[in-house]
Amino acid sequence: MHAEEKWTAETWPASPERQTLEAKNKFTGFWIFLGGETVLFATLFATYLALKDKVPSSDHMLAKDIFEMPLVFATTMILLTSSLTSVYAMYHMKNFQFKKMMLWLGITVVLGASFLALEIYEFNHYVHEFHHTFTSSAFASAFYTLTGFHGAHVAFGLCWILTLMIRNGKRGLDLYNAPKFYLASLYWHFIDVVWVFIFTVVYLMGMVG
Amino acid sequence: MSSYAQKQGVGAFLWDYLTTVDHKKIAHLYFIAGALFFVIGGLEAMMIRIQLMEPNNDFVSAGLFNEIITMHGTTMIFLAATPLLFAFMNAIVPLQIGARDVAFPFVNSLGFWLFLFGGIFLNLSWFLGGAPDAGWTSYASLSLESPGHGIDFYTLGLQISGFGTLMSGINFLVTIINMRAPGMTFMRMPLFTWTTFVASTLIVFAFTPLAVGLFFLTFDRLFGANFFDVAGGGNTIIYEHIFWIFGHPEVYILVLPAFGIFSEIFSTFSRKRLFGYSSMVFATVLIGFFGFMVWAHHMFTTGLGPIANAIFAVATMAIAVPTGIKIFNWLFTMWGGSVTFTTPMLYAVAFIPSFVMGGVTGVMQAAAPLDYQLHDSYFIVAHFHYVIVGGVVLALLAGTHFYWPKMFGTMLNEKLGKVTFWLFLIGFHLTFFIQHFLGLMGMPRRVFTFLPNQGWEAANLISTIGAFLMAVAVIILVINVIVTVVKNERVGNDPWEDGRTLEWAIASPPPYYNFKQTPLVRGLDPYWIEKMEGKKNLTPAEPLGDIHMPNSSFTPFMISLGLFIAAFGAMYQYDMKNDDVFANPAAIAVFIIGLAITFGSMMFRSAKDDHGYHIHKEELIDDLDKGGKA
DSSP, rough: OOOOOOOOOEEEEEGGGSHHHHHHHHHHHHHHHHHHHHHHHHHHHHHHHHTTTSSSSSOOOOOOHHHHHHHHHHHHHHHHHHHHHHEEEEEHHHHTHHHHHHHHHHHHHHHHHHHHHHHHHHHHHHHHHHHOOTTTTOOOOOHHHHHHHHHHHHHHHHHHHHHHHHHHTTTTOOTTTHHHHHHHHHHHOOOOOOOOHIIIIIIHHHOOO | OOOGGOOOOOHHEEEEEOOOEEEEHHHHHHHHHHHHHHHHHHHHHHOOOOOOOOOOSSOOOOOHHHHHHHHHHIIIIIIIHHHHHHHHEEEEEEOOOTOOOOOOOOOOOOOOOOHHHHHHHHHHHTTOOOOSSTTTTTTHHHHOOOOSSHHHHHHHHHHHHHHHHHHHHHHHHHHHHHHHOTOGGGSSSOOHHHHHHHHHHHHHHHHHHHHHHHHHHHHHHHHHHOOOOOGTOTHHHHHHHHHHHHHHHHHHHHHHHHHHHHHHHHHHTTTOOOHHHHHHHHHHHHHHHHSSOOGGGGGGGOOOOOOHHHHHHHHHHHHHHHHHHHHHHHHHHHHTTTOOOOOOHHHHHHHHHHHHHHHHHHHHHSSSSHHHHHHTBHHHHHHHHHHIIIIIIIHHHHHHHHHHHHHHHOOOOHHHHHHHHHHHHHHHHHHHHHHHHHTTTTTTHHHHHHHSSSSSSSHHHHHHHHHHHHHHHHHHHHHHHHHHHHHOOOSOOTTSSSSOSGGGSSSSOOOOTTTEEEEEESSSSSHHHHHHHHOSSOOBSSSSSOOEEOOOOOOHHHHHHHHHHHHHHHHSSSSTTTBBBOOOOOHHHHHHHHHHHHHHHHHHHHSSOOEEEEEEEHHHHOOSSSTTTO
């Protein structure tokens, strides 16, 4: 099967993301890459847990003092929803409905951007309300590094999906770009899974002290 | 189009290598760059030995000595051994599994350029205010206090080159999983391919913690973070854990492919199939698995407590079991075979006792109470040089002789090769055997000099003499290479005449598309099977058809260059005198420009469709002599 071939909804194959050899390689390689990313975040989590509430003096704020449920709950729900919308996008990709796929990807991007905006607001809040800055304590360094790595992944994912949408906006789906969309959505899910752990380990466990 | 067609002039030749995505040419690049860093690391080793030749020597100052030992270790591990192994993996693994290229030719090239730019960045420290000086482990408390930018060259340079290594690891994994020829089942893969597979898995899971550890160190030193700064609530032991969670598997990342090269050499020159093939595969996977369970044996004296020490001691000793399986399999491969002692085979035979000695001292150190005595003494230096030189470097030298014809199409001189071998082997044992006793007599490692009348003079002098023998051996190898290149006597497909695996069935060097027709693999050692049936060529698995090839690209170079530039920005934005972050606007601009080049190149790559090109059947038919005879 040639990647450049033109397709219709009738001829569009099942699992378009794995039809060519290049696509199969990307599929395998990306899962392995996510394995490496898992270890990367595991290291960040381990460090965070070791340094949680480790501050130089008692006038520094601890986890239980700074986290607030409403804001974190909102960011969590926004990011989880964005994972769902990217599933819708992939559903339409598999059914060769290009416009619907683009629509749902667009919604995903909007949700992702709102997540980032809220996260920036949150960090800003911590810095100004609690003087909880990157350099103030080991706890703060570990917190901002873990959540910051996640945030950087979100930002990269947003740029990736946007680039794909702009590049392929006019030419529709083929077996060359279908795997690209699929991998971007896989990446997006991974970011979401990491956030579930951040929500639990950093925020929920932080609030109970 | 075909990169071979445009081979005229130096400029075109250079451009060809700068843009190549061909695994065989990337292997050449890795080989040359790795050899260059090997020489640099070797010169640093010579300076260490000259300084320690006699008591109270002042050949180098104490501070410079620290920089030299740090750069010797770092260069040898990250910039010499790893890329030289990658050279052989790139040159041989796709051929061994009957593939036309790796899974991601573009990423393959990106991996090389990242490694090279990272290596250059690290070594530029010599000229820009001093090299890193906190040892190759760069333990946090010490490295946080190191003045100057040396440690920053270390963290940022290794970060960049580590990205490259990680990508290459993923690339080899996917290549081996997806690109095997029909009939090449997992349990028919040659041992070098198997060890590459396991080592690549270790890379994916070990280099990511290293990346995080280096980020933490960078943040602490350049961005005011407090991960390892006890005054800010940090914990310096975290760095030790992260470093060794990477560092121990790294040893296996190096030594497993070395085992693979030796396995190929033993069976080739014993004219027998590898004894206990499946137990060999099992042992390789088991070593890879255990490799992640033992990191704390580097930290017995840190104070983790008797229970942690006991667990890690037992796990460490367990590694001796699969390693022992391998040793016996190699011995039994030679048993009853018709052995020819070519240069590669000499290295292989010498490897067994040398490496076993490194293994035995390893088990000694695994006993935690004894390790309290041995820790940070020359005994440790002797141990890891027996493992790394006796295992990895002997394999690299053996592989250089063994695979030279397949990589470059000529044969290294056997006589000079044997001279190199004997000089190197004798020099190696002379240098490091005596260091065991220096360690037992109490000489600590990493000291820049020692006092007379402690009974250490003679041993240190002998050690230095051995180092000179190794240096002479390497010089003779270089002469051998030059003579061979100048003579340029081309060899055929199977210059050792006993080749067993697919790479020996095609031309040396192979045509840029490797196999004209993908071969059908009918068992372990497929080329040997065909030869035993009186056939000269492999059985093809497909009719002659068009071959799809990837396009060359300059983008990997640009992506790597961008990170190289950004690293300077990240380093110089920090004002060391006033302890001030983001103090230098010019450096911030450089940082942003560098990242813009990198991400811009990535977007360029994303925007430009690259479908590759096809070699047509008709062109292949004219190409009868080339190794396309599958």
